Amino acid sequence: MTPTRVPYYTPREVSRHSTPTDLWVSYLGQVYDLTKLATEHRGDILLKPIIEAAGKDISHWFNPKTRDIKTHIDPQTGCLKYYTPQGRFLHVSPSLPCSDWDTDFGRPWWRDPSYEIGNLSSKTRIIRIINTLTSQEHILEVCSEETIWEILHRYLPYNAHAASYTWKYCGVPLNMDVTLEENGVQDEDEEFDELKIDSDLYTASIHLYFNDDLTEI
Template sequence: MHRPKYFTPTEVSQHNTVGDIWVSYLGKVYDLTPLVNEHKGDVLLKPILECAGKDISHWFNSKTKDIRTHVDPVSGCVKYYTPRGRFVHVPPPCPRTDWANDFGKPWWRDSRYEVGLLSAKTRWIRVINTLTSQEQSLEVCSEETLDEILQRYLRYNSNAASYTWKHDGVELDMSKTLSENSVPDEDEEFYHCRLDRDLFSPSICLYFNDDPDELRAN
């Protein structure tokens, strides 16, 4: 089965321009660039643009998955709660003949914009190439398997798949997560002990597979 891709909040925050705008809400990550392009110049984009690269879960009711509502103190009617101002696909507070409501699903319910899931917990690890002694710190998603972490590491070593990955001398199962491989997440302990977690992130050691067939393939 196809696994959804996980993203760190840092990765989401890097998509923060009009031409490349991501947001996250209710545990999912959305690329709203097509929406922005479709409504280019519309003043109703302003609240969305102001939150480019950020988590906007506070805009939503976690149970209904819809925009939060409130009772208008003047009219007594239930209306969408948009303290940053009304945005695309939110109806006007009063009936208007110039508002087109034939857009189908509002963008926050449209799965076309969904690109993956937001990690509930990220971890820092040190990946050490024992062949070259190069070390790289990586922020990874706790939900990711080692195979998925390997994909993150390819930018630093395009031959990473030709290595055996180990922790404390034990070969890791690349189909499992760090926790499932008994690589401890000690962030809470470091926090309570007032230790800098960046100084104590677990290390993953890479050992090159010197199989002659693999060497010829590479």
Template sequence: MGRPKYFTPAEVSLHNTISDNWVSYMGKVYNLTPLLQEHAGDVLLKPIIEFAGKDISHWFDPKTKDIQTHIDARAECKKYCTPNGRFFHIHPANPHTDWANDFGQSWWKDSKYEVGVLSSKTRVIRIINTLTSQEQSIEVCAEENMTEILQRYLKYNAHAASYTWKYMGTNLDMSQTLEENGISEEAEEFYELRMDADQYTPAIHLYFNDDLTEL
């Protein structure tokens, strides 16, 4: 098993249409586009479409990892709680002979839709190319190592792997995270000191090597 792909909430939010529908819940990111395509036009897809690009963890019970439930006082039985409307694979409130329950795995339990992990914390860093003096601020996942951050930076510099990455004059270990490389998150300290953390975004400097190796 390789490392999971990490996504920021902002990245998930970009997939917010019927033809490109991602959601996050319980710390994971899911691409539900195939579900919508397979059952196009079904009214029970409406809540899923409305929450495209958003986190829906509040739909779930953190203990059972299943949809939240409540006790129906009139029926005196436990039912799924769907305040935004009943959605796909949720049985009707009352018995129905025309509701097919042979669909197998409920979509929220089906790992085939999983595309990665939702970052529990994101950070903004500055990357400064000392050769061209170009500077770029990017949002990254705190769980990502420097090689994965390099992958994010490739859209700004296709030859990023041909540079030595340094922080405060020290070469970075590309297999480690920002924190592991000594680039600590200091937002709380800045807050306590009533300083604007945005003005003190950590800067990583890139130093050009000899060859232009493309990834």
């Protein structure tokens, strides 16, 4: 089995965490759980832009080279300041000197790795998993970067004994330690787009063959 590594999440999974008590965002390819931050600063007006962004990708807030909040020259002061058109938020300094601005919060939240929980998938795929023993079919959205083992874990809610099956594509057993693409399960979305064919009409199918044991993960 592949050793545990940082998980990948789909944008749809991030979008499900969109409340002040369950608040995820993604930016610059990573996923962050800001629930603790929101809890610690409950009631703070500077939390509002973050709550409004819950469940969304906020990469447009950042400079991809510095991985810091975008900056611009303030037309009134001529000084460099953070660019926050959605409104000033937590750990962003005010544009003018302010006596109640507290700078002892330490590292700003967007530079704090403790909030990072995984990677955002650069491309998701839809696959059909067919249990040849029961003839049940399930459609899963998976991350293109995930190994078959990681996809198996996504499938566990539908079949707790998924590891008791041999996973095959076109009759060939899959290497569980590599991705769909590396197993020859090609992502043909671009080809379908070029041919103006609806990619939803074709979904790659993975067939599961029972091994006569009841392995659980």
